[in-house]
Structure formats: structure tokens, C-alpha cells
Amino acid sequence: MPNSLARQATIVIPVYGSLDHLQKCLASLLAWHHIPILLVDDGNPPGTLQHFASMPGLKIIRQPHRGITHAWNTGIAAVRTPCVILLNSDVITTGPWINQLLAPLQKPASPSLPPIQLTGAAWQSPTASASVGMPAQSLLAGWCLAFRKSLWHHLGHFDERFRHWFSDTDFQQRLLAASSAHHSSPGPIRCLNTLPLSHALHASTRHLPARSQLYALDRTAYFQKWQLEGHRPCT
Template identity: 25%
Template sequence: MSGSPVDQVTVVCVTYRSARLAETMAATLCAFPHVVIVDNGSGDGGPARLRELLPHARVIERATNGGFGRASNEGVRAATTPFVLLLNPDCHIDMASLARLLDTLQRYPTAGLVAPQSWRPDGTAQVSYRQAFFERVPRAPYRVPDATCSAKWLHGCCLLIRTQAFARIGGFDEQFFLYYEDDDLCLRMHQAGLECLLEPAANALHVGGASSGGSAKVAFVKAYHYARSRHLAIRRYQGPKAALGYLVRTLLGGVPAVPLYALLLQRDYTIRWFGWTCAAAASLLRLAAADPSASGHRPGSQP
């Protein structure tokens, strides 16, 4: 690669109510000459603060929250470099690890993207790669690999992507508002003949869950979109029958689980099951109202 490696990378960071992370974000992003920040309609003053701290960054303010995939696509379209680093607001990577990621993509020209091994602040290794979500594998403790490896899924908190490869597969599918968009991206990369790699020699620090807060409303929205996105993913990769089974099981499990956990004063489980149940019910209602001939899901169709 000619020139400084960092000059070939645009960092794309999607924020949502991340104002309290502005200083730590700036400490990470100030070293990168090309930065695009897409704010998902936060209304928390974060974009203005980031403009002060990172005057060289392009800050795009969306009027509404369009989801992670949509905002990421908008950020990548604004990039003019051959590589894009998708980086969560609560994630940090240093220049040495970025250089290792770039070197990995250079060594493996058939790879579309590469992720570092991410770590929690307490030094615990985060699950950063695995098989496809629908593949049955024996349960085992997570083990950091000894060398570069290919995977069906990579954690989306930090991904170095070839810009052309991302455009080739159409970027993130914007139907996935939250959750499973990284599963779908990696699986479509594989379908296009592009490998997805984990590079354990590169490391990222990921706090996790620090961006959107921990209110009951946020917990419900996350649970709702987790179940909705899981249904979409199952439908796409396992078929309508498996997806319908998932919805029915979720609904039948949620009807008794919500009042039971509420009686037991288990707030987190109550909200989680309520969100899952609402998503399953909404998806079943949409399926019932849809034309049966359109039940086979495909990219670009409605869930």
C-alpha cells in the first residue's frame, strides 16, 4: 500500500444519544484524518459537541432514527477511501491494530471485511466470531483463535471493510433496524464469494451498551427489534416455515412469561419478554394481512 495506511481509511461512526461519550469518541477519532459521524436523530446535543471536538470530521445529522444499517450505509456512501472502518461510539482501536487489519486485507485479497478481537474493559474476551446463527454447534467456552480465521459472523462493533465490496453487495439491508444486520452482512459477503476474517493480532476495546442508555423504554425497543430482526433473519436463511415456527413459539412463551415475571418483580425479564411478544404478534399480524404468494422473503421485500 502506498502512502500512510490511515489515509486509506474512513472511520464511520453511528451515534444515538451518545453525547456523554463525545470526549472518549474524540480521543479515539482525532488520530484519523477521515471521519464521518452519522447521528440517528438523537436530539441530545451530541453532534454539536462532536463538531467542536473533531472539526475535521463530517457530521451528518439525521432527522429521525433510521436504524444502524441505514445510518451506516449513509456514512459509507460519504466515504471516498478504499477502506471504511465501522466503529461503535463505545469502541476504541489503536493505530497498530488498524495497521494489522489493513495488512490482513492485503494478504487476503478475497476478503471483504476483517474484524479485530474485541475485549471488555475488565480484560474479558468478547465473542468476536462464530458460525452462522442457524448452524448448530456444540456449546463451548469462547476461545480467541491463534491465527487469522474465516467466520460466518463477526461482531459489528469494529469492522474494517473494503468499500467496493460493501457497495457490491448493497451494504447493510436496511430492513434490519437493530440486531442481525451484521449476521446478514457477513452471510451476503460469503454468498458473493468474499471472506469475512477475524484477525486476533488486532485488538479493540469495547465497553458495550454504553451508547443508548438503560431506561425501560430503551430496553423494550431493543427487545422488540431483536425478535423482529431474528424473525427476518430466520425467514431469509431458513425459510418461511422456520420463521413462522419462531413467531408462534415466541408468542406462546410470552403470554405466560410476561405476567409471571411481572408478579416476581423481575423487571428485566418482564420487559424482554414483553418486547419479544409484541414483535412476534406484530409480525404474525403482518403475515396474516399479506398476500400468501408473497410469503417467501427476499432482499427488499417487506417483512
């Protein structure tokens, strides 16, 4: 893959606490890649992230604490590259991966296949997908996602009625709905699940006060928006 692909993307990382995970995430990432990185300081105490500011290619922008979804939108709005990579602060890099993640977004669509518009490093768990009425391996896990910024403009921003959870699922549902009107399977989502990345599974949200209540509010909002009832697996 051409090394220039990394120049077409900016990595956006929301940050609220969990600085030990962030330190490991950035150190491992920078060991393998030179790429613009945008930290969105989601209401940490002033100066908390200042010692990260000297890292190469890294910029910090602040917002009041409003959650991951708003931080994604804040970060994406500030991106000046064609592509965006959303990355959780608890992801560890063990080898080069950015070119692989971005490459499907560069390929022109063949006449019979839709363009790949969204890539990620892992599928949602089958349980998570079934809980929103989707089959396994149809929706990507939100801890590592890549897309062109133009897609964000086209579909609309990540829906901020979901503060921490389900906004990535909602974004993908909107993408699938928009694509299904024009194309048949395979769809616009591609999973590259052999990338040299490891994810600490919810470490970036585990410390949130009232986490269970926040999750329940986001889940209720999602089910109301998509008019789903309870846990209804797709058959």
C-alpha cells in the first residue's frame, strides 16, 4: 500500500479520564505511524492533557463534558483531511494498520458493487447486533472506524441524542438504509478484523459515573428512534 494513504486521514480520539490507557494508545500508535492525531478533551480538568501536546502531529481541542458522540462531531468538524479515523483511547497498536483500513475507501466501485464507505477493525458482537434487530457481521464495533468526511456530511452528523452509546450503530443503520435503495449485497461496510490492534473493551467508558443509567438512556433513545421493541433478534 502506498505510504501516502496516512496523509489522507486524521485520527480523532475522544478523551475523558483513563489517561493511562491514552498514554499507551498514543505511544504504540506513534511507534508505527506518522499521522495527524486530534484529541478531543471532553471536559477533563484544565491542563490534564497538556503533556501530550508535544507529541508529533498531535493537536488538542476542548469541549465541555458532553460525551463521546459530541466529541466525535467536534473532532470531525475540525478535520481537514479527506478521511477520518475514529479511535478509542484504549486501543493498542502492535504493527502498521492504517493503510489497510483506508485502502478500501480509495478503491473505485465496480459497476456491480457499491463503494466501500465505512471500514473498521472488528464486527459488533453477535449479541449486540441481534439486540438491535441485525444479523451477525453486519455492523462494525465503534472502537475503530474509518470513513470519508464527505460521508459524515452526506448522512448527517453522529446523532447526539445518544451521548455515549448507539450513535455508531445509528450511523451505520443510516448508511445501510441509504445504500439499500441503490445497491444489493455486499454493502458499503467492510471489516478488516486481522489488523494488529487490541481493544481493552469498555475501558474508556467503565469509569463514567452512573454508567448503567447513561447506557439505559441511550438504549431507550435508540429503540424509540428506530421503533424497535425490546430485544428482537433478526431472523
